Structures are given as C-alpha cells and as structure tokens.
Amino acid sequence: MKRIDVCLSPDLMHLYTVTDRTIVVVDILRATSCMTTAFAHGIDSIAPFAKLDDCLAMKAKGYYTAGERDGQKVEGFDLGNSPFEYMDEKLKGKKIAFTTTNGTQAIAKSEGAKEIIIGSFLNLSAVTNYLLKSDDNVLVVCAGWKGKVNLEDTLFAGALVELLKEHIEPDCDAPLAAQHLYNQAKNDLVGFLKNSSHVKRLARLNILKDIEFCLTPDQYHVVPVLRDGVLKS
Amino acid sequence: MKRIDVCLSPDLMHLYTVTDRTIVVVDILRATSCMTTAFAHGIDSIAPFAKLDDCLAMKAKGYYTAGERDGQKVEGFDLGNSPFEYMDEKLKGKKIAFTTTNGTQAIAKSEGAKEIIIGSFLNLSAVTNYLLKSDDNVLVVCAGWKGKVNLEDTLFAGALVELLKEHIEPDCDAPLAAQHLYNQAKNDLVGFLKNSSHVKRLARLNILKDIEFCLTPDQYHVVPVLRDGVLKS
Numbered sequence: 012m013k014r015i016d017v018c019l020s021p022d023l024m025h026l027y028t029v030t031d032r033t034i035v036v037v038d039i040l041r042a043t044s045c046m047t048t049a050f051a052h053g054i055d056s057i058a059p060f061a062k063l064d065d066c067l068a069m070k071a072k073g074y075y076t077a078g079e080r081d082g083q084k085v086e087g088f089d090l091g092n093s094p095f096e097y098m099d100e101k102l103k104g105k106k107i108a109f110t111t112t113n114g115t116q117a118i119a120k121s122e123g124a125k126e127i128i129i130g131s132f133l134n135l136s137a138v139t140n141y142l143l144k145s146d147d148n149v150l151v152v153c154a155g156w157k158g159k160v161n162l163e164d165t166l167f168a169g170a171l172v173e174l175l176k177e178h179i180e181p182d183c184d185a186p187l188a189a190q191h192l193y194n195q196a197k198n199d200l201v202g203f204l205k206n207s208s209h210v211k212r213l214a215r216l217n218i219l220k221d222i223e224f225c226l227t228p229d230q231y232h233v234v235p236v237l238r239d240g241v242l243k244s
Numbered sequence: 245m246k247r248i249d250v251c252l253s254p255d256l257m258h259l260y261t262v263t264d265r266t267i268v269v270v271d272i273l274r275a276t277s278c279m280t281t282a283f284a285h286g287i288d289s290i291a292p293f294a295k296l297d298d299c300l301a302m303k304a305k306g307y308y309t310a311g312e313r314d315g316q317k318v319e320g321f322d323l324g325n326s327p328f329e330y331m332d333e334k335l336k337g338k339k340i341a342f343t344t345t346n347g348t349q350a351i352a353k354s355e356g357a358k359e360i361i362i363g364s365f366l367n368l369s370a371v372t373n374y375l376l377k378s379d380d381n382v383l384v385v386c387a388g389w390k391g392k393v394n395l396e397d398t399l400f401a402g403a404l405v406e407l408l409k410e411h412i413e414p415d416c417d418a419p420l421a422a423q424h425l426y427n428q429a430k431n432d433l434v435g436f437l438k439n440s441s442h443v444k445r446l447a448r449l450n451i452l453k454d455i456e457f458c459l460t461p462d463q464y465h466v467v468p469v470l471r472d473g474v475l476k477s
Binding site: 026158209 | 417
C-alpha cells in the first residue's frame, strides 16, 4: 500500500526522504489558493521564488510579479495575494513570478522530491484523484507561518489523509493528528479556524472574503505541477 | 494575561524565545513518566544526559544509570525506561543518571529557559497548579520521536492548554491544535492512541501495561524542576 506523511512545518523537512515521494505543497492562506485560482482562470505558468529580489527581477523578462510579505502586497509588484486578483481576464496566457512569506519558501524546501504539486481546498478532489492515480508515496508539506505550525494547512493535510484512507496508509503520527483535526473541523472549517492565528492576522487586514473562499472545497479541477522550476497545469 | 505556546518537536526550538518562559518538557512514552514516578517514590535527584556515554560515565560517581535507545534498555545500564522500575524501594534517596532517545534530548534543547520542569499525565494537575502559581509565560516542549511530531506528547500539551484556558492564553496555532486533539481524545486516551506510531512501536515490545499507566492522569503530586543541570522535586 502507498504511504502518506505530513510535514507540519518547512523547518522539519530535514526529517523526510522525498526522492520517492510526490510532495503536495499547501499554503491555504493564501499562496497555493491563489496559484490554483490563477491556473483555473487560464494563466500560462507560475515561477515560484523564495527571494523577493529574484521575483522582482522577472519583471524585466515580461512576467507579472506577484505575492506578499507578512500578508501584504509588495511595493512595485503587479499583484498581491488575494485569489480574487487572479480571476482577471487580462492574466489569461500570461506568466507570473510569485513570492510569498511561506508558500514559495515551502516549494523551495521541497526540492529533490520526485514530483511537486500544488494543493488547496479549492482543488481538493482534483489533488486527491491525482494522488490516487500516481504510484508514488505522498508527503504533504504545510507552509505554516515562518516555521510555526498552522491550523489551516494542517486541516488540508488531514483532508487528504481522510479522503485517501482506503488507498494510502499514514506513515506516522503527524498525518493521524491532521486527520483527527480535519474530521473535527470539516463541517464548519471557517468556524473552526476563527481563533487561529493567521485568520486573526488576515481579519485585521480586512480580507475575510478571501478566507471564506480559500476554505471552500472543489471550486476548480486544475492540479499545478512543478517542472524545471516552473508551475504548469 | 500570561501566554502558553507549544513546540511540537525539539527540531522547532529555534522558533521560540524561552528566556521569559517556564518550559514543561514532556515525553509521555516514557521518559518524563518515569521521572515523575521516580520522584514520587523518593528518588533524590535525576541528572539528564543527551549523550549515552556521558550518562554511562556517571556510574563511576555512584549514580544509577538509566534509560533507553529506540525504546529498549541500554546494555550495562541499571534501569530501563518502564515507570514500574522506578517504584523500587532500593532507589529511595538515590541519584540517577538518565538518557533517552527523545526526552533527555528535549531537556538539553530547552537550555536557556527561565525554568524547566517535567510534565506527564501522571502529574498533570500538579504541573497545572505549578504553572498557575508562576508569573511566567509557558512553553510546552514535546519530545516527539527523533524530531517527528507525536500524538501522545501533543495530547499532554493540549491537556495543559485546556486546563489553563481561563488563566493562560494560547500564543499561536500549535496550542490550539493540541487543545482540539486533547478534547477529542480525553475520554479515552488509550483508545485514541491505539493507532499512533509510538504505541504501535511499544506494543511490539510488549509493554502495553506501561502505555496504560503513562496515560493515567494524576497519580502523583510531584513536579520535578531542573536546577543547575539536575532535576529535583
């Protein structure tokens, strides 16, 4: 039976062997939700960057620059980190260079995996089906917040463990903990997360609409996949 | 209001400032359960060691040597890592040098904290009352398994967050996750943990009696405290 593990923080990546695994990178609020939305609306590709300057430099190469630091849009960038910005018709067929506080760092730390894909509640079933069809073991890498564990990414990891349980076996305790939390939260994700640290942080920035959207399962069928350093779907 | 945070793995200790905090080190299966049991049965002191050789060297100084690697007693040591071994009359007033795969490593990584104490379900209420009386913020450090997050230590952390919730506020998402898990598990800790990785590992070693005992709250009133590198109660 294939196996699934969950890395609850990018700062724990040294504990996992990834060469035989498909990694699902998740940053629900909001990097991987934005990426999923962008591909569902016809973007050509996304180049993820851990460093802000590397991302900004792509502007000269015709890329839209996008992302945030500490939850806020970066000065000089074309786009921020709200999924609603990525529904714009003008982005169809365009290339985006993307950097965020946590999500693109988690992608960078996943280097060496057999395959890297992007997960969010918005494409939950699509990711589930993708993993079912693959022969590889799975590692869900939660982006967290500056190394600390967060609830929303853990809940998404738990959703995958739960949905795959008949076919893919949990490796260790982190997937079990995530699964328990998801089963407790699944009927009201927004309510369950209302006291979580990042929801509070984003609520101060007045983006509750983003939060509710990012916690809505199965809006899109795309599965962004990283190939040669670039995400395509 | 005082604050409580939870470090789910010793490999995440770099994320926490500990100089103003009382750290509660927890390794339910079985290091901190053994330590609690030993003090409740009249041991004089426990010197914790991260390295096996450092621990073994204490034999020449008249210490009982104790602990495990990978769940099994170390060759040449006087005592293993079952709490029942620490109920022996002959240990009264004696000094123990202790090393384990995870628990004593977590103590070593907690260096620099304002205070370090030892927690287990066996002394849950005693630790709760100790933290209520202190003016310090709290960090629960879960020993985990070789850096990976485990359920039993997370549940203990969640028990503290739950029992202290009227008086000490959670800092971040890790304490909330632990609290949710504890509330889900509290009526049947043994049942909740039956699929966890370490319980399975220990079940193979035929020590289910240890597991049930280590998950029993409030057997003892002692609170071991680290002072000058030595635990006393």
